[in-house]
Amino acid sequence: MAQVVTATPRLLLGPGPANVDPRVLQALATPVQGHLDPEFLATLDSIRAGLKRLFRTSSDATLAISGTGSSGMETCLVNVVEPGSKVLVGVGGYFGRRICQVAARLGAEVVEVAYEPGQPLDPGKMIDALKAHPDARVVAVVHAETSTGVLQPLEEIGEAVSGTEALFMVDCVTSLGGAPVEVDGWHIDLAYSCSQKCIGMVSGLAPVTFSAKALDVVRRRKSPPSSFYLGIDVLLDYWGEKRIYHHTACSTLYYGLQAALELIFAEGLEARWQRHREVGQLLQQRLQEMGCRLFAAEGYRLPMLTAVLPPEGVDAGAVRRALLEQFNIEVGAGLGELKDKLWRIGLMGYNARRAMVDTICGALAALM
Ligand SMILES: Cc1ncc(COP(=O)(O)O)c(C=O)c1O
Numbered sequence: 001m002a003q004v005v006t007a008t009p010r011l012l013l014g015p016g017p018a019n020v021d022p023r024v025l026q027a028l029a030t031p032v033q034g035h036l037d038p039e040f041l042a043t044l045d046s047i048r049a050g051l052k053r054l055f056r057t058s059s060d061a062t063l064a065i066s067g068t069g070s071s072g073m074e075t076c077l078v079n080v081v082e083p084g085s086k087v088l089v090g091v092g093g094y095f096g097r098r099i100c101q102v103a104a105r106l107g108a109e110v111v112e113v114a115y116e117p118g119q120p121l122d123p124g125k126m127i128d129a130l131k132a133h134p135d136a137r138v139v140a141v142v143h144a145e146t147s148t149g150v151l152q153p154l155e156e157i158g159e160a161v162s163g164t165e166a167l168f169m170v171d172c173v174t175s176l177g178g179a180p181v182e183v184d185g186w187h188i189d190l191a192y193s194c195s196q197k198c199i200g201m202v203s204g205l206a207p208v209t210f211s212a213k214a215l216d217v218v219r220r221r222k223s224p225p226s227s228f229y230l231g232i233d234v235l236l237d238y239w240g241e242k243r244i245y246h247h248t249a250c251s252t253l254y255y256g257l258q259a260a261l262e263l264i265f266a267e268g269l270e271a272r273w274q275r276h277r278e279v280g281q282l283l284q285q286r287l288q289e290m291g292c293r294l295f296a297a298e299g300y301r302l303p304m305l306t307a308v309l310p311p312e313g314v315d316a317g318a319v320r321r322a323l324l325e326q327f328n329i330e331v332g333a334g335l336g337e338l339k340d341k342l343w344r345i346g347l348m349g350y351n352a353r354r355a356m357v358d359t360i361c362g363a364l365a366a367l368m
Pocket of ligand 1: 015070071095144
């Protein structure tokens with residue numbers, strides 16, 4: 001049979017998607033099933049159990065939205081934000097800003113708590129903002145700011161928010177599966193992620209989790225969430241015991257996610273964090289030896305995503321294009337004002353291996 005589509009195989013060393021383990025690809029070739037097939041529903045139960053382990057939460061309001069990471073962000077916000085709700089957002093990069101945009105579209109009164117790109121948000125600054133706005137409904141922070149390569153410490157903010165009426169929302173799109181995320185331990189009420197980064201699957205699913213406190217806020221809303229597709233109430237009627245049809249979930253993607261989760265727990269979560277930490281540090285060391293400068297402050301660098309400035313005189317955009325054209329390697333460009341100033345190199349999931357460090361550093365050395 002003639003092949004109907006072709007796509008050049010790439011080495012995906014950008015901010016995601018990453019290449020996936022062949023066993024996940026195999027799972028993506030399982031027979032298509034209906035969204036109410038008993039076998040498929042059992043798979044959803046297993047995914048929920050896996051995501052609870054991954055998020056480190058006991059909350060049953062944990063599931064995977066049919067959509068990319070952004071749908072996870074929208075799910076968390078649309079369910080708890082009502083017109084006029086106050087939302088405090090830490091903004092030190094592109095994805096903090098996106099949270100503001102989504103919240104504003106929902107009619108929220110957004111309070112930006114700005115911090116310098118490349119640096120983490122000082123927890124004290126967010127805590128002061130919460131004191132100044134005791135009526136805040138949500139305090140939102142990006143755990144792994146993919147635009148700058150910064151890992152945000154969360155414990156102190158979570159502790160402070162937990163003593164108030166506000167909900168602590170965390171973007172774990174880049175961190176989940178590659179670095180510790182402790183939803184219950186850090187008092188996180190709303191968290192979301194994506195399938196295509198450290199979880200090791202293709203894009204298309206967004207793990208989310210809601211705490212009991214967050215569900216209580218949903219219950220006390222004056223009117224139901226404006227989105228049916230992302231409404232946690234109706235989603236839980238499908239994922240929970242009632243099994244009420246909500247949308248035609250794509251069995252293919254969920255089987256892929258189940259396989260990815262099984263691989264994560266076969267490896268061990270701590271071992272997986274350690275693997276990401278080691279290869280991330282190796283890459284960062286090698287890049288610095290090559291004369292590159294790391295964008296994120298020392299001590300706050302993401303292991304799975306390195307934002308890096310090339311040596312003086314090297315055209316970041318030209319090298320990035322040559323990596324793709326000559327080496328079939330994709331790395332990310334800078335976002336917004338950082339476009340063509342830096343590269344964003346990802347070592348995520350299946351690609352978090354020493355061989356990838358050698359490959360990307362060899363290709364960069366050849367091009368520079
Ligand atoms: C921190 C962060 N938040 C949200 C998103 C949006 O996810 P998606 O592109 O899967 O919709 C991304 C995507 O890279 C991200 O890095």
